[in-house]
Amino acid sequence: MAGIYVHIPFCKSRCVYCAFYSVVCRREKSSDGHRDELMGRYISVLTKEIQLKKDIYRNFEFNTIYFGGGTPSLLNVSELEFVINTIKENCKVGRVSEFTIEANPEQLSFDYCRQLKHLGVNRLSIGVQSFDGDTLKFLGRRHSPEDAFKAVDNAKKAGFENISIDLIYGINERSDSIWKEELENARQLEMNHFSAYALTLEENSILYKRVKANRHEALDEGLAKRQYDILAGFSAKNGFLHYEVSNFAKGGYESRHNSSYWFGVPYAGFGVAAHSFDGRMRMWNAPNMNDYFTDIENGRRFSGQEKLSEYDKFNEYVLLRLRTAKGINLFEATELFGAKKVEYLQTCFREGVDRRHFEADGSSIRLTQEGLWFADGIASAIFLTE
Numbered sequence: 001m002a003g004i005y006v007h008i009p010f011c012k013s014r015c016v017y018c019a020f021y022s023v024v025c026r027r028e029k030s031s032d033g034h035r036d037e038l039m040g041r042y043i044s045v046l047t048k049e050i051q052l053k054k055d056i057y058r059n060f061e062f063n064t065i066y067f068g069g070g071t072p073s074l075l076n077v078s079e080l081e082f083v084i085n086t087i088k089e090n091c092k093v094g095r096v097s098e099f100t101i102e103a104n105p106e107q108l109s110f111d112y113c114r115q116l117k118h119l120g121v122n123r124l125s126i127g128v129q130s131f132d133g134d135t136l137k138f139l140g141r142r143h144s145p146e147d148a149f150k151a152v153d154n155a156k157k158a159g160f161e162n163i164s165i166d167l168i169y170g171i172n173e174r175s176d177s178i179w180k181e182e183l184e185n186a187r188q189l190e191m192n193h194f195s196a197y198a199l200t201l202e203e204n205s206i207l208y209k210r211v212k213a214n215r216h217e218a219l220d221e222g223l224a225k226r227q228y229d230i231l232a233g234f235s236a237k238n239g240f241l242h243y244e245v246s247n248f249a250k251g252g253y254e255s256r257h258n259s260s261y262w263f264g265v266p267y268a269g270f271g272v273a274a275h276s277f278d279g280r281m282r283m284w285n286a287p288n289m290n291d292y293f294t295d296i297e298n299g300r301r302f303s304g305q306e307k308l309s310e311y312d313k314f315n316e317y318v319l320l321r322l323r324t325a326k327g328i329n330l331f332e333a334t335e336l337f338g339a340k341k342v343e344y345l346q347t348c349f350r351e352g353v354d355r356r357h358f359e360a361d362g363s364s365i366r367l368t369q370e371g372l373w374f375a376d377g378i379a380s381a382i383f384l385t386e
């Protein structure tokens, strides 16, 4: 089992909180002409990369596909089809249990949704972020609240039942009552999955620069934690499983692709800045368009790679597992890292972690809802160094 990730690094403008690599591209899906040149070249290099790496992944069978970005929904259907066909021709694609495309609301017309369905896409991850007009403006999003409702409606009418939306909370001056309204709007859409992220200051984001230049106040962590608590209460009351720090699903709708990543399943990443993992080695592509084009056009398959040390594997395992509701399975951890490391883990929790933040029995250690808020800090205090 393995997953495929394809990075589409184009956006129509930059959102203030975002630090992902993407290039601003102003075209509409239906247009062509000189403004599309870069995107056209990208698709051509991307498909060349897939062919170039054919041998590396010949022993993997891929069961999930995820187009992320950037904004994959800026691609028109024939471009998407071309990439998908190249994947099928060069990778062993088995029964695909989940095929997700990230999409921005303003691009999800009924026709586009229908065509995506026809291509085999069975899950949409829609970048709603907020249903409040002022909040959307502050975040630098291009869509309106109405676009968000319409996008979900179009997706449902086109036959999608596996739809996820992203929401952002912890935004200064957006009160708890606005956050409750956001969640109520999500509930009314009868979603089976949503992701909710606390706003963070990502280095290189527009917001980070504004805060550094004193043009925006620092983020209010107390507000973010209070809204996380509201979120946790909302998900429990409405039957969502809080299965990862930022992810919530009705039974059976947990994201398979993302879960595979959290549980250490190999994945092949294609596109600029994409990372791959074959179970032993981590490989990555160049982080900017020029270097990526040069690498692939010269037959260079990766920009860099590293073999994970035992310490890296342990630390990553602790970090990713603690962020999930399942937590650390002690039998699995013993098999992977040996009894001594598991004893070390248990001692760390017994002696160093607040009792309200975790639950432990003989078979697993899991963070409580309260503890999940501190997951990254708890994990990093456990990390081993060489």
Ligand code: SF4
Residues within 6 Å of the ligand: 010, 011, 012, 013, 014, 015, 018, 019, 020, 022, 069, 070, 071, 104, 127
């Ligand atoms: S949040 Fe999404 S749409 Fe906005 S700049 Fe980042 S990748 Fe682009």
